[in-house]
Amino acid sequence: MPLRLTVLGTGYLGTAQAACLASLGFEVLGVDTDPGRIDALNGGTVPFHEPDLQPLLRSGLRAGRLRFTTNYARAAAFGDVHFICVGTPQQRDSNRADLSQLNGCVATLAPLLADRECLVVGKCTVPVGTAGLLSERLSLLAPGIELAWCPEFLREGHAVSDTLRPDRIVVGLQSSQSSQSSQSSRSSQSSRAGQAEAILREVHAEQIAAGAPFLVTDLATAELVKVAANAFLATKISFINAMAEVCEAAHGDVHLLAQALGHDPRIGPAGLRPGLGFGGGCLPKDIRAFMARADELGVDQALSFLREVDAINMRRRARMVDLARELVGGGFDGAKVGVLGVAFKPDSDDIRDSPALDVAKTIHDLGAAVTVYDPVAMPQARKAHPELGYAESAVDAVRDADVVLLLTEWAEFRDADPERLGMVTAKRNIVDGRNALDPARWRAASWHYRALGRP
Numbered sequence: 001m002p003l004r005l006t007v008l009g010t011g012y013l014g015t016a017q018a019a020c021l022a023s024l025g026f027e028v029l030g031v032d033t034d035p036g037r038i039d040a041l042n043g044g045t046v047p048f049h050e051p052d053l054q055p056l057l058r059s060g061l062r063a064g065r066l067r068f069t070t071n072y073a074r075a076a077a078f079g080d081v082h083f084i085c086v087g088t089p090q091q092r093d094s095n096r097a098d099l100s101q102l103n104g105c106v107a108t109l110a111p112l113l114a115d116r117e118c119l120v121v122g123k124c125t126v127p128v129g130t131a132g133l134l135s136e137r138l139s140l141l142a143p144g145i146e147l148a149w150c151p152e153f154l155r156e157g158h159a160v161s162d163t164l165r166p167d168r169i170v171v172g173l174q175s176s177q178s179s180q181s182s183q184s185s186r187s188s189q190s191s192r193a194g195q196a197e198a199i200l201r202e203v204h205a206e207q208i209a210a211g212a213p214f215l216v217t218d219l220a221t222a223e224l225v226k227v228a229a230n231a232f233l234a235t236k237i238s239f240i241n242a243m244a245e246v247c248e249a250a251h252g253d254v255h256l257l258a259q260a261l262g263h264d265p266r267i268g269p270a271g272l273r274p275g276l277g278f279g280g281g282c283l284p285k286d287i288r289a290f291m292a293r294a295d296e297l298g299v300d301q302a303l304s305f306l307r308e309v310d311a312i313n314m315r316r317r318a319r320m321v322d323l324a325r326e327l328v329g330g331g332f333d334g335a336k337v338g339v340l341g342v343a344f345k346p347d348s349d350d351i352r353d354s355p356a357l358d359v360a361k362t363i364h365d366l367g368a369a370v371t372v373y374d375p376v377a378m379p380q381a382r383k384a385h386p387e388l389g390y391a392e393s394a395v396d397a398v399r400d401a402d403v404v405l406l407l408t409e410w411a412e413f414r415d416a417d418p419e420r421l422g423m424v425t426a427k428r429n430i431v432d433g434r435n436a437l438d439p440a441r442w443r444a445a446s447w448h449y450r451a452l453g454r455p
């Protein structure tokens with residue numbers, strides 16, 4: 001009998017989890033508090049853009065292995081394992097993580113599991129120590145529940161392949177080391193942790209067989225792996241963007257610098273693409289929450305460099321605005337700006353903390369008429385920023401523009417024909433915010449080409 005799994009929270013992470021787990025042969029019930037989202041998913045529609053996810057969702061529904069509900073009681077009765085995938089955004093008024101979705105989910109689920117033995121697996125990104133506190137709370141509400149923490153490393157735009165073929169599986173289990181506990185409670189804890197590990201090995205059997213490393217840690221280390229990974233990635237991106245700042249002052253070329261650095265096997269080329277910096281629903285909020293948690297733990301100095309990582313990242317947005325202003329003659333009043341891309345990255349419609357949208361809005365606020373186009377993120381952007389102009393195509397976005405800004409490196413924009421776009425713009429000025437275009441090609445078509453960190 002295959003394991004029955006629930007996935008609580010069907011956003012970017014949870015929907016990919018649910019559809020992928022069903023494709024691996026498990027019976028899966030997805031749960032969300034948003035009835036509109038649940039109706040869409042039951043009707044075979046993914047309510048956001050993620051390549052390859054919709055066909056997987058539909059085949060799970062057709063096979064009868066995948067369903068969605070808002071009903072927690074149904075989920076509690078159904079699942080042998082409950083994966084928690086709710087959001088952990090940044091608090092509105094601080095750098096800390098907002099754990100209200102997580103706490104709400106556990107408060108609803110736990111009493112319904114009071115008489116059952118089952119495994120609850122946290123997949124959200126949380127401040128270190130959260131899982132330990134949840135586990136204490138769960139042991140009071142539902143003593144038969146075992147808690148594990150398995151952080152998720154998927155990248156939006158690659159969610160299906162990353163979930164089906166993870167580069168590692170990290171499993172945080174409750175430790176039986178506490179000196180407070182008796183010998184018998186330590187051995188019962190250790191056997192429950194052993195069962196949890198066996199269940200998670202079963203869930204991930206295919207990926208393990210395909211060679212994915214399966215790393216077992218304590219709860220705190222598992223929580224830390226995720227935020228440490230994001231801190232490292234953010235640092236690498238801001239490092240090359242700091243080099244871009246230096247190149248701008250010293251008339252160097254950060255694109256060539258990055259290529260040359262990347263050949264060093266100790267450094268590697270991944271993540272060394274200079275540009276407008278990181279955004280989205282993870283990296284910015286995760287490094288801020290990590291700093292806030294380090295502060296609470298009394299080790300704020302250990303992560304003080306992340307403040308600079310964040311500041312470098314935000315300065316790239318300001319630099320992009322400055323370059324655009326230079327190209328329209330020093331002021332935005334009366335200028336027309338065509339913006340290509342508003343999603344925080346290509347192959348996603350996620351606009352959470354999108355550098356592209358931030359730049360577009362800033363330039364609009366400074367007096368320019370800004371028209372944007374994105375292959376998939378238009379509805380989200382229009383809802384968040386109705387004050388911007390919205391075009392039906394890249395050509396329409398840049399029509400009559402004094403300057404064109406490439407802010408999200410969709411393939412459609414990377415491959416754009418400079419001649420064709422140049423026929424509709426007022427002037428042939430472009431700022432390549434992602435170092436995604438071939439400067440020689442654009443200059444050959446008489447464009448004044450500028451990019452972050454390049455002459």
Ligand SMILES: NC(=O)c1ccc[n+]([C@@H]2O[C@H](COP(=O)([O-])OP(=O)(O)OC[C@H]3O[C@@H](n4cnc5c(N)ncnc54)[C@H](O)[C@@H]3O)[C@@H](O)[C@H]2O)c1
Pocket residue numbers: 008009010011012013014031032033034037085086087088101102104105123124125126152153154155156281282
């Ligand atoms: N998006 C990513 O690429 C990614 C990658 C790795 C890890 N993560 C982490 O995964 C978690 C989820 O991120 P996301 O981007 O999918 O968030 P999201 O905002 O897209 O989705 C959260 C979902 O949870 C639902 N929800 C809220 N409260 C609920 C409750 N009590 N019960 C059931 N559902 C509830 C919301 O309606 C929403 O559909 C976060 O901790 C995030 O940091 C995200």
